[in-house]
Amino acid sequence: MGITQLLFWILAIASLFSALMVVTSKNPVYSVIWLIITFFTISGHYVLLNAQFLAIVNIIVYAGAIMVLFLFVIMLMNLSKETEPQKNKWLRLIGALAGGCLMLVLVAALKDTAGKDAELGTGSIGLIQNLGSVLFHDYVVPFEISSILFLSAMVGAVVIGKKEERTGPREGNRQLVEDAKESMGV
Amino acid sequence: MYLLLADWLLTLIEKFVLIAVIVTTALIVAMYSTYAERKIAAFLQDRVGPNRAGPFGLLQPLADGVKLFMKEEIIPLTSSRFLFILGPMLAMITATMTSAVIPWGSTIDIAGRVVPLQIADINIGVLYIFGVVSLGVYGIMIGGWASNNKFSLLAAVRGASQMISYELAMGLSLLAVLLIVGDLRMSVIVNHQMAHGWNVFYQPLGFLIFFVCALAECNRTPFDLPEAENELNFGYHQEYSSMKLGFYLFAEYINMFISGVVMATLFFGGYDIPFFNEAAHAGTWWVGLLGFLCLMTKAALSIFLFMWIRWTIPRFRFDQLMNLGWRGLLPLALINMLITAAVVLWLNTK
Numbered sequence: 001m002g003i004t005q006l007l008f009w010i011l012a013i014a015s016l017f018s019a020l021m022v023v024t025s026k027n028p029v030y031s032v033i034w035l036i037i038t039f040f041t042i043s044g045h046y047v048l049l050n051a052q053f054l055a056i057v058n059i060i061v062y063a064g065a066i067m068v069l070f071l072f073v074i075m076l077m078n079l080s081k082e083t084e085p086q087k088n089k090w091l092r093l094i095g096a097l098a099g100g101c102l103m104l105v106l107v108a109a110l111k112d113t114a115g116k117d118a119e120l121g122t123g124s125i126g127l128i129q130n131l132g133s134v135l136f137h138d139y140v141v142p143f144e145i146s147s148i149l150f151l152s153a154m155v156g157a158v159v160i161g162k163k164e165e166r167t168g169p170r171e172g173n174r175q176l177v178e179d180a181k182e183s184m185g186v
Numbered sequence: 187m188y189l190l191l192a193d194w195l196l197t198l199i200e201k202f203v204l205i206a207v208i209v210t211t212a213l214i215v216a217m218y219s220t221y222a223e224r225k226i227a228a229f230l231q232d233r234v235g236p237n238r239a240g241p242f243g244l245l246q247p248l249a250d251g252v253k254l255f256m257k258e259e260i261i262p263l264t265s266s267r268f269l270f271i272l273g274p275m276l277a278m279i280t281a282t283m284t285s286a287v288i289p290w291g292s293t294i295d296i297a298g299r300v301v302p303l304q305i306a307d308i309n310i311g312v313l314y315i316f317g318v319v320s321l322g323v324y325g326i327m328i329g330g331w332a333s334n335n336k337f338s339l340l341a342a343v344r345g346a347s348q349m350i351s352y353e354l355a356m357g358l359s360l361l362a363v364l365l366i367v368g369d370l371r372m373s374v375i376v377n378h379q380m381a382h383g384w385n386v387f388y389q390p391l392g393f394l395i396f397f398v399c400a401l402a403e404c405n406r407t408p409f410d411l412p413e414a415e416n417e418l419n420f421g422y423h424q425e426y427s428s429m430k431l432g433f434y435l436f437a438e439y440i441n442m443f444i445s446g447v448v449m450a451t452l453f454f455g456g457y458d459i460p461f462f463n464e465a466a467h468a469g470t471w472w473v474g475l476l477g478f479l480c481l482m483t484k485a486a487l488s489i490f491l492f493m494w495i496r497w498t499i500p501r502f503r504f505d506q507l508m509n510l511g512w513r514g515l516l517p518l519a520l521i522n523m524l525i526t527a528a529v530v531l532w533l534n535t536k
Binding site: 027029033036052053056057059060063064065068069071072075076127128 | 266269308309310313314316317320321323324327328331339342343346347350353370
């Protein structure tokens with residue numbers, strides 16, 4: 001067993017274990033922290049495949065930014081068993097079923113790739129130069145379209161965030177005062 | 187086969203020694219940064235500063251360290267114990283991790299063996315720094331939440347939102363540098379500056395944006411809102427005592443040192459000695475050492491600048507901070523990047 005293979009097995013076990021812990025952790029904050037560890041192990045797999053750029057972008061975007069926002073929201077909501085609505089039995093069953101369906105599709109998709117082994121440490125598509133030329137040369141139109149999609153999502157987020165400002169506390173107070181005046185007949 | 191194994195082992199030992207030396211250097215510099223901070227504060231406020239422990243108070247950092255170690259360790263009963271301990275650890279780890287990709291000097295010859303003074307010259311060097319910086323917020327967030335104190339949580343949330351906001355402008359100002367150099371390797375960035383002059387002359391605006399963002403990422407004044415005493419009592423490390431508090435405070439100084447070194451590497455030629463042709467004396471040990479000293483001097487200057495700013499400028503309000511980040515620095519960095527890209531494209535196609 002070479003050192004790469006050893007590293008692969010360690011990483012694979014770590015990623016499976018941490019992914020399981022995400023689902024089974026009782027406290028959502030711990031779930032998020034396990035998810036961060038999962039992203040790190042996945043980045044490790046990318047490094048083994050000689051895709052350093054993907055590895056570091058995975059860490060910057062997912063572990064460094066998106067998970068921070070997750071943590072943010074969960075910490076501020078202060079979830080606990082008392083305040084969180086517990087899902088009923090049927091919902092859990094259906095959730096498990098849906099997850100099982102997804103797994104079935106994934107396994108079916110990966111079944112035919114038996115002949116195509118992963119290139120360990122020799123592939124070069126994940127390097128920044130090759131990835132750049134693929135994205136901005138071969139697939140430039142789909143890439144730009146997806147960036148427009150991102151932009152529209154961002155604009156949408158800003159619009160949704162802005163909406164709440166219209167009914168500020170001051171306006172609400174004014175309304176209350178008006179109502180009170182009316183009820184008193186002033 | 188044996189020769190290969192011996193070579194591999196030698197490289198391993200070499201790297202371990204390098205890691206030990208660099209981390210120790212960072213710790214010592216951070217230690218004496220606390221002393222420098224107090225002395226500079228005293229100078230700017232027309233005081234004497236620490237002068238009791240040793241000559242000129244030089245042993246003051248040691249006394250502080252012993253004091254922190256000897257203090258009683260308190261873990262609040264309502265805290266999440268594991269995360270409470272993990273918080274300062276993460277702060278310290280992320281502070282020291284960046285040093286791995288920084289070229290601390292050119293190569294030196296040790297008994298016929300060429301040793302590069304850099305732990306890892308990975309081909310995504312700049313992105314690695316960016317990744318570690320983006321992880322830096324976890325120490326604050328996890329520690330602040332695990333304390334189970336509303337002031338700590340508020341400070342942690344403030345710190346996280348501030349860091350996320352300023353990371354964007356920081357990344358964009360870095361991109362402009364990358365466009366000029368055309369490579370992400372830290373060693374190539376330094377070599378490019380040796381050949382073509384320092385990046386700060388090509389990217390003065392980029393450097394300014396990067397500097398302001400570095401101040402914000404290190405939670406230094408005027409961006410030290412996570413530690414605003416008059417609003418939050420003490421900040422995200424309110425419930426911490428003993429060396430765990432020491433780790434948080436210490437991590438800030440290490441961050442300051444590392445960001446000084448990163449700025450020197452990206453904008454001020456790294457270990458390049460000004461007005462001196464290193465290529466003529468390549469490989470000799472004293473050039474390597476002089477280059478290292480040069481880098482340290484540049485870093486020390488930027489640490490001094492950080493401290494000068496801290497004791498001169500008052501703190502921002504939170505809405506001012508967000509306005510500056512999103513409406514000031516981000517568009518400026520975008521424009522800077524676009525202009526740089528256009529000029530680079532024009533020069534390349536000419």
